[in-house]
Amino acid sequence: MxxxxxxxxxxxxxxxxxxxxxxxxxxxxxxxxxxxxxxxxxxxxxxxxxxxxxxxxxxxxxxxxxxxxxxxxxxxxxxxxxxxxxxxxxxxxxxxxxxxxxxxxxxxxxxxxxxxxxxxxxxxxxxxxxxxxxxxxxxxxxxQLIAAPDTFRRVENTVVIEAPAAVVWQHIVRVAPIEGRELPASLTDAIGFPRPVEATLSREGVGGVRHATFERGVEFIETVDEWQPLRRLSFSIVPNTATIPPTTFDEHVIVGGRFFDVLRGTYELQPLGPGRTRLVLHSRQRLSTHLNWYAGLWTGWVMSEIQGRILTVLKARCEVARTL
Incomplete structure (x- = not known):
């Protein structure tokens, strides 16, 4: 009462x-x-x-x-x-x-x-x-009389790996299936973002196609347009909408939709001396809303979390491979 x-x-x-x-x-x-x-x-x-x-x-x-x-x-x-x-x-x-x-x-x-x-x-x-x-x-x-502006943002993550560039290069061109225990904890899991699974490559060199897959049927088609062995790997990114179930993302945050898209990804390898490499991963995104400044805070955090977790997996794998 x-x-x-x-x-x-x-x-x-x-x-x-x-x-x-x-x-x-x-x-x-x-x-x-x-x-x-x-x-x-x-x-x-x-x-x-x-x-x-x-x-x-x-x-x-x-x-x-x-x-x-x-x-x-x-x-x-x-x-x-x-x-x-x-x-x-x-x-x-x-x-x-x-x-x-x-x-x-x-x-x-x-x-x-x-x-x-x-x-x-x-x-x-x-x-x-x-x-x-x-x-x-x-x-x-x-x-609605004013078109939503397009804002392009770059998110960059860096990690130092105790392994030579040759070892690091082998692990970025193709990413073997990732087990759950390899991924560090992240709030992105709690709020429902799919975790990365693997990345395959059709062939080496410019024109090769990577298929980067995430949980729950999320897949991105990445076409290589820069291939500099041991130095730089860059690719355009297109979401494979045919494989992404409509329930995976909310309509307002779906990748490749009218509000948000991930356009490019790039790995850069920077030798730091014998047996040490700095690995940089950066991506380019598009935001198309009337509140891009606020949406950018969240998309920047999410992309940084995803990229940082991938780099953590690569670092651990490369450093283990160096000792074998």
């Missing part, structure tokens, strides 16, 4: 949750254009409206922190849990948007209370909160 004193607080949370779900469904089905959920309207403005709406309906006698921090935070968490339970979003997307939603809901609550609390007329407060709540739905069709 909920005490009578707590009912207004529950109502405020319920209204905020309904607002978030309405925003998720209307913006998610591209009702206002082709931006969908990876848009400023959804990721940038809707949490602000959520925070303002929650603060508006939370009783004025509530503490400063409850009205501006805890109530908006709780609504965001309820929304994200509901999105997971009803499979509206995958775990990857929920984790990515959670920090942004929490911060902006707090900002929305602060802005609303700062602007609306000094007003005397309830009608003025209602108009104020309505403006906050409607802002993402007004902005969504306007946002």
């Amino acid at each position: 909920i005490s009578r004193q707590r009912i207004p607080f529950v109502v405020a949370l319920g209204i905020g949750l309904v607002y978030a779900l309405v925003g998720r469904f209307s913006l998610g089905i591209d009702l206002f254009g082709q931006g969908g959920l990876l848009s400023i309207a959804f990721l940038g403005l809707m949490p602000i409206g959520l925070g303002a709406l929650t603060a508006h309906f939370t009783p004025r006698e509530a503490s400063w922190s409850w009205r501006r921090v805890w109530a908006p935070f709780l609504v965001v968490l309820l929304f994200l849990v509901a999105a997971l339970l009803f499979q509206l979003e995958g775990l990857i997307c929920v984790i990515i948007i959670c920090p942004l939603f929490l911060l902006e809901a707090f900002i929305g609550a602060i802005l609303y209370t700062t602007l609306a609390d000094p007003l005397d007329q309830p009608r003025d407060k209602t108009l104020m909160v309505a403006g906050f709540a409607l802002l993402p739905f007004v902005a969504a069709p306007l946002e």
Whole structure:
């Protein structure tokens, strides 16, 4: 049972949750254009409206922190849990948007209370909160008039291997099947990214085709366009969409989709002296959203984790091979 004193607080949370779900469904089905959920309207403005709406309906006698921090935070968490339970979003997307939603809901609550609390007329407060709540739905069709920019990013990882370049080269042109125990622990496993499995090569030299496979049917076709033995191996990357099940990735983070793609990969071998080699692995990605700066933080971290784990496996293998 909920005490009578707590009912207004529950109502405020319920209204905020309904607002978030309405925003998720209307913006998610591209009702206002082709931006969908990876848009400023959804990721940038809707949490602000959520925070303002929650603060508006939370009783004025509530503490400063409850009205501006805890109530908006709780609504965001309820929304994200509901999105997971009803499979509206995958775990990857929920984790990515959670920090942004929490911060902006707090900002929305602060802005609303700062602007609306000094007003005397309830009608003025209602108009104020309505403006906050409607802002993402007004902005969504306007946002679609501006094409999402393409941003190209480079992610680089480096490892020093106690083995000569000849040994390292043998292990990068083809990567034998990777056992789970070879891979260091990573949060990418917990949030659902497939782990690397192996990389095959059709033939040595420019024009050779590598098939880099990951768990759950994920495969990338890598065509070699730079082949400098013991120095550099570089290739273009195209996801093999025919082998990737639709359930492997959330639609918003699928590689090769309209929002994100991995374009190139390169290994560079730098001799450091007798029996030592610095191995550099870098990749080039494309981001095409209106929030590339934020998406880039996450894609950069994920790519760095994946590349770093591959280098860890290669380092261990090369150093064992050197002693044999």
